[in-house]
Amino acid sequence: MSYFAIAVAWLIAAEALMSFGFGFPAADLASPDTLVLVHIVCIGWLSMAMCGALFQFVPVLVGEPLFDERWEMPALALLTAGLATLLAGFLSLGGRLPVGLWLLPVGAALLAAGFALVVLDLGLTIWRARPPVGPAHFVFAGLIFLAATVTLGSVFAWSLSGHGGKALDAVLASAVPLHATAGLGGWLTLTAMGVSYRLLSMFMLAPEVDGRSSRLTLGLGAAAIGVAVAGGLLTVAAETGLPIVLGAAAALSLAALALYGRDVVRLYRNRRRRRLELNTRMAAYGIASLVAAALLGGALATTGSFAAHVGAFAFLVAFGWLSGLVLAKLYKIVAFLTWLETYGPAMGRVPTPRVQDLVAERRASKWFAVYFACVWGSTAALLVNQALVFRGINVVMLIATVGIVQELIRTRQLADVAAPLRLPDGTQAPRLLYSRN
Structure with missing residues (x-):
């Protein structure tokens, strides 16, 4: 409940900032103000809510207790402190605060520590119940992409603070879309897809999706994000071929989404609960x-x-x-x-x-x-x-x-x-x- 409470507070803050014209579209997409807004939404709201849900739900998915419940509060404290520090660094980058750019790598380090506790706790819970079944595969893949997202974000934080060097500056110049793809596509979307399979089935009393179908969906989705991130980094280093990589990733993504859509339609059609509750109706939207x-x-x-x-x-x-x-x-x-x-x-x-x-x-x-x-x-x-x-x-x-x-x-x-x-x-x-x- 603490994760959920902090998450919705960040959501309200983000919507209030957009209403007052802070960040995009009043400012450029790459501006420090927009970076503040994006990280409030993606870390403060979506990632906090997802972590809270997974701490509750992964044990249900795998039929095992959480590896260590004592890690939940330290992770929450580190994530909250890290996000606040990172946002202060972005505000300093934009000239709104006189504190200093050193806040960016400090914030990134705190976030990395918090997310490391999340990944270890959830990952070890899934690993202890190996082989994982059904939606747990999606969560495991999502955790891998969360680690990739945090790693790229840490590189960007060091580069923006002026301590990155030529190599990290080159990554910053070209790899921001890959960071967003790993976060929104890999961590958040793949995890949400996996969790939705089980939640929709459970709350609508519908037969679970065939394991082969969901594994194919995950394979295509993970391949799409993997091609985009890994292939994108290689093309950044080679300074050529990025459109081809992104085109292949887009094709794989569309195939994965088509299979996911087919599975969701089957869940709604085969449900035993004929009158849909509000949560399942709104999930459809x-x-x-x-x-x-x-x-x-x-x-x-x-x-x-x-x-x-x-x-x-x-x-x-x-x-x-x-x-x-x-x-x-x-x-x-x-x-x-x-x-x-x-x-x-x-x-x-x-x-x-x-x-x-x-x-x-x-x-x-x-x-x-x-x-x-x-x-x-x-x-x-x-x-x-x-x-x-x-x-x-x-x-x-x-x-x-x-x-x-x-x-x-x-x-x-x-x-x-x-x-x-x-x-x-x-x-x-x-x-x-x-x-x-």
């Missing part, structure tokens, strides 16, 4: 945003305008696909964890509410509908270079996000549970920011 992003990327690449509109593409991936899916699943995960924490110990001894009794879907659905409409509207505004329209829509998106977060808080407070069932004998009210074991 997130996955639709992924499909839209793939089509948009292909159209932009075909017309030769991808570089000019890469910001719109990245926004749709980050806020439509990844953020949309994470918010949808948080809505269910928070309710599920709260139910286990509060009513699990009393189950069978006193009447208890259902998990669905902890939420008010009709009220929450309005906030989700506004959120996704704003994401798609903001993407359109970016495509037609309407920065003021983008900011206005983001104000509404910020309000919708606060509404969704308020629903999560109400769930933790048991605010929507009927009085007779709210706290029967033998139960305790949950704490807001962390769960009791």
Whole structure:
């Protein structure tokens, strides 16, 4: 719960900054202000939320307890301190703070230490249950790309601080897209795909996806990111051939996304729960945003305008696909964890509410509908270079996000549970920011 709380705080901060015109599109994509915004979204929001979910969910995937629960809080402290230090370094790079560029490598080192604890804890949990099955393969691959993302980011931090030398400066000049690909594509997207396989199957009571199909999807997806990152670094060193590498990676990505889409459609069609809960309906909108992003990327690449509109593409991936899916699943995960924490110990001894009794879907659905409409509207505004329209829509998106977060808080407070069932004998009210074991 602490990871989730910090993550949504960073999400609200990012949307507030965009609403006030901080960073892209008011500033250049490579500007320090935009770097602040990008790292708030990708590390503070998406990675924090993903780490919190994986600490809870990987043991479920592999049927083994977490390797060491004591590593969770030190990792959270290191990630929070590292991100704050890195952001201060970017603000210093842009002249907004007089502190100094030495903050960049310090922040990168703290983040590397925090993510190392995450990778070791989750990786050893999966390894102990070897051979991993189904979605655990996706998480394992995602952790590998997380390590690659952090490594490239550390190289960039040293170079931006003025201590990189010619070799690191050359990597910085050409490999930023590879860093973004490893993070958004490898770490976040592959992991989200794997987790979604199990969550959709579990919450819709659908038969799990055939292992061969999911492994093929993972193989193509991992190959796409691997070709892009490893091949891209080789072409940077050779100073030639990057378009060929990126073209091959794009083809592999589209094939992986096509197979993933086919699997998701099968899950929805073969479900036993005919009436979909809000989290699975909203997850469908997130996955639709992924499909839209793939089509948009292909159209932009075909017309030769991808570089000019890469910001719109990245926004749709980050806020439509990844953020949309994470918010949808948080809505269910928070309710599920709260139910286990509060009513699990009393189950069978006193009447208890259902998990669905902890939420008010009709009220929450309005906030989700506004959120996704704003994401798609903001993407359109970016495509037609309407920065003021983008900011206005983001104000509404910020309000919708606060509404969704308020629903999560109400769930933790048991605010929507009927009085007779709210706290029967033998139960305790949950704490807001962390769960009791």
